[in-house]
Amino acid sequence: MFDLSLSKEQKMVKDSFSKLVKDLVADNAHDMDEAGEIPVSAVQKAWELGCSVSGVPEEYGGYGMEDSPILSSLVLEELAYGDMAYAVAVTAPSLFIVPVNDMGTDAQKKSLLPNACTDDYNVFTMAMCEPHFGFDPVSLKTTAAKKNGSYVLNGAKCFVPCASRSEKMLVAANLDGENNLFVVEKGAAGLSVGEKEKNLGLYSLETNTVTLENCTVPAEARIGGDKGVDYDRVLARARIAMASMAAGMCRCSLDIVKQYALDREQFGEPIAYRQSIAFMIAEMAYETDAIRLLAWQAASRLEAGKSAKREAYLAKLYAGEMAMKICDYGVQILGGHGYIREMNVERLYRNARSISCLEALSMV
Amino acid sequence: MINLELPDYLDNLKTQMKGFAEGLLRPISRKYDEAEHVYPVELDVLRGMKVMGRPKKKEGEEKPKKDVERKNGANLSQAVTVEAICWGDVGLMLSIPGAGLGNAAIAAVATDEQMERFGDKWAAMAITEPASGSDAGSIQTTAVLDGDEWVLNGEKIFVTCADRCDAVVVWANVDPTAGKAGIKSFIVEKGTPGFTLEKLEHKLGIRASDTGTFVLKDCRIPKENILGSAEVKKSTEGFKGVMKTFDNTRPMVAAMSNGVASAALEFLKDKVEAQDIKLDYHENTNNVSATQKEYYLMEANLEAMKLLTYKASWMADEKIFNNVEASMSKAKAGKAGTLITQKVCELLGPMGFSREHLAEKWMRDSKILDIFEGTGQIQHLIVARNILKLSRNQLK
Incomplete structure (x- = not known):
């Protein structure tokens, strides 16, 4: 039910x-x-x-x-x-x-x-995003070519979470028109990991560029073997993760704003008493709910063993649009104070942009 | 356990209702938009269809045991049904005999005895007055008990199904000195002396639905026709009670919006795909045409509207207080539905402005769904007051 x-x-x-x-x-x-x-x-x-x-x-x-x-x-x-x-x-x-x-x-x-899967946290990651205009995870420019029973990877990646410390990473690459994932080990010949990227948000997260220059990996490195992976499913799981994180950020912005609007007094009463503020907060509340429900809907499809391509695509699209709007409201309601970095809404505003800009930062 | 997949039986219900809407409502959709106020005789076959009602209690029937396989309840089925029927035509859905909002009110609070008397009647709902719209607590219509009868006086406007209904659930104040606490609802049957249908309105949309004005002049109804208790409490608990009806009906209006918006989007999708433009949820939305991106954004919004509606309905079924969620669903669906139908017309260009197609009609129809049963602004007010825990005097 x-x-x-x-x-x-x-x-x-x-x-x-x-x-x-x-x-x-x-x-x-x-x-x-x-x-x-x-x-x-x-x-x-x-x-x-x-x-x-x-x-x-x-x-x-x-x-x-x-x-x-x-x-x-x-x-x-x-x-x-x-x-x-x-x-x-x-x-x-x-x-x-x-x-x-x-x-x-x-x-x-x-x-x-x-x-x-060890007792201690060890870094493993995936390289999907690419540093060019019009990046689309379904049309990867990074390529894999079969050569002497191995695969040769070429291309540039960016926004790879924790790549510099990663023992192994999965690299998304196009093999004869099909998107695939390949395991690349730390220190592999042809693999170079760049410095920590300087980003709009997520300051405390290390992300790196990754370059693959004739990086050769064995046949066993192709996930799923000769039939490869269900790439739509990979993307769906990553997109649901994005939408889920968006729901968390929006809820945080909403909670800060609720408290602030009740505490902050202007014209002799809390600003929450004004419809112009209160209606924004109401909108933040139901849109946060909507983002969460879209994520859950897509996740429910996966859980039932069905394709969630459509649902995950729409969930991430919606989350990207709405998280930005909600976190914008968050800063706006705090006014000048919202613009100060010590107020957490400022960080949320910057981080929210990542939902629509980036892909594959996590997986559900 | 969280699961947002509709169960098979609801999926089937949806398909069945959509088939019915396609076969029976779509073919006459334009006809009754043009022939305003004419009763759609084709709907006679639907008399008694329980869109807004509740089944009468049968003798010896026991409440279903819990723990057996849990199924979704009536509110969610209704949300699915209403959405599918309004994909066909919302004006006609509002004209289905016996599917009035008054029926929803009766279903929510009627005693078994009242259910027996009025359960089969087509009941409209009369709340709004010339001077009382969103501020339903300020209604001027009065009800005075005189022996075994209530005597009602006042004027009611914007009553849906005014001409066609058999009875009207009328809101009136039994003790104006008590303010809102004195507001009760009464069932007034058509033909009662002093109860006159004065005129029918000409509207932007939902023209198939007859919206009218009633005048109550020394209108006498039996004492037993009051819905709920006649006692005037000191607090506004009683008024809150009557307002509770909205917790069930608002998600239904949201469902109507979902239906109209889905009709418009589906029409657009057909036209787009006929041009060999793909809508397959594949490419990055920044790399596709503006039409495609707009379509995806609208479909995502429609999903959000539906999920908020299902949530509010599910809560009602699970007996979880859903006042906030009911308003959330209507706030979102009312607004987004209006914007979707407007945008679809825009993207259709000349086809979106022509009465040859139904898109322009959906744009007119959907507008009412952000207005009746509480405007979008009222819904925002309810949501904000609840989540900020503010009184009506603090957040006006």
Whole structure:
């Protein structure tokens, strides 16, 4: 049946991430952003709650729970409620683990997952975005060519989360007109990882450019073997993650604004008493709900084993538009104060733009 | 457990209702838009269809046990049904015999005895007055108990199905000194002396639906025709009670908007695809034509409208207080539905301005859905007051 209530397990997981964010992130998000880094301990604590490995079978180091896009969506919303950079840093390994676990061959699962699903957080990631105008994840310029039983990768990538510290990454590349994912190991010949990128937002998240120059990987590096991956599904899982994080950011902006509008007095009464402010807050509330529901709808399709191409595409599109609008309202309602970096709405405003600009920062 | 997939039986219901709308409503859609105020006789076959009602209690029927396989409830089915029928024609849906908003009010609060008397009647709803629109608490119509009868006096405007209905649920104040707390609703049957239909309005859209003005002059109705308790409480609890009807009807108006918007979008999609332009959710929206991008944005909005509507309906079914969510669904669907139908006409160019096609009609029809059952502004006010926990004196 159509159901919006959380199961016991969903509620438990959501609550534990919510508590973690409250304890470790909420009050530190601004400082992390200014410092440009996230304390390793904060990442490790989230990792220990199993956000990237719970859906991996026990034999490969996971918790052996069901691979659940809805559960991951709940987790990402909570993490991004604290800080989106934190959400991406914590779940970057999902970009590697989820596709391998979901679409890898048995041999690939066996050889790749145990290294990624360890007790300590280790960085694994995926390189999808490309630094050119008109970037579209379905028309990749990075190419893979078959040569002597190996694959030769060429191309430029950007916005690869945590690439400099990543032990292995999946590289999205076009092989004879089909989009595929290839495992590239740290230090591989022809692979170069750039300095930390300077971005509009997500200051505390390290993202890097990645260049592949005749980078040769063995045949086994192609996820899914000869039949490759269901790339639409890869994109859907990444897009639902984006929409889920957007819901978290918008909820955060909304909560700040609600409190502020009740506390801030002008003309002798709280500004929340004015319809011009109150109506904006009402809109922020239902649009945040809408973003979450669109993410859940797409995740529900995946959970039922159906294609979520359409639903995930629309969810990310909507989330990109609306997160920007909502976080804009967030700054606007705080007025001059909203423009000051110490007020968290400022960070949310910058970070919100990433939802429509970028792809594949996390996976559900 | 979270699952936003509609169950198969609701999917089937949707398909079935859409088929019905396509076969019965679409062919006469233009006809009754042009022939304003003429009763669509084709709808006679639908008399008694429970779009807004609730089934009468059957003898010996027990409440379904919980824990057995849980199914979605009546409100969600209704949201799906209303959406599909309004994909056909919203003006005609409002004209389905027995599917009045008064029926929804009766279904929500009627006693079994009242259900027996009025359950089969086509009931309109009369709240608005010349001087009371959004401020429903300020209505001037009065009801005075005289022996075994209520005596009603006042004027009611914008009553949907005014001409065709069998009875009208009339809001009136039993104690004007008590203010809003004195407002109660009464069932007034057609033909009651002192109850006169004065005129029918000429409207922008939903022209198939007859909207009229009633005058109540010393109109006497039986004492038992009051819906809910006659007691005037000191607090405004009673008024809040009557307003609660809206928690069920607002998501239905949102569903109407979803239906009209989906009709417009589907029409646009057909025309776009006929030009061999793909709408396959594939390319980056920045790399496609403006028409394609606008289409995708509208479809995403339609999904948002639908999901907010389903949420509010699901909550009603689960007996979760849904006052905020009901208003959220209507605020979003009313506004976005209006914008979608406007944009579809824009993108259609000359085809969007021509009465040869239904797009222009949908643009006119959808506008009412951001107005009746509480304007978009009222919905925002309700949402804001609730989430900011402000009283009506604080946030006016």
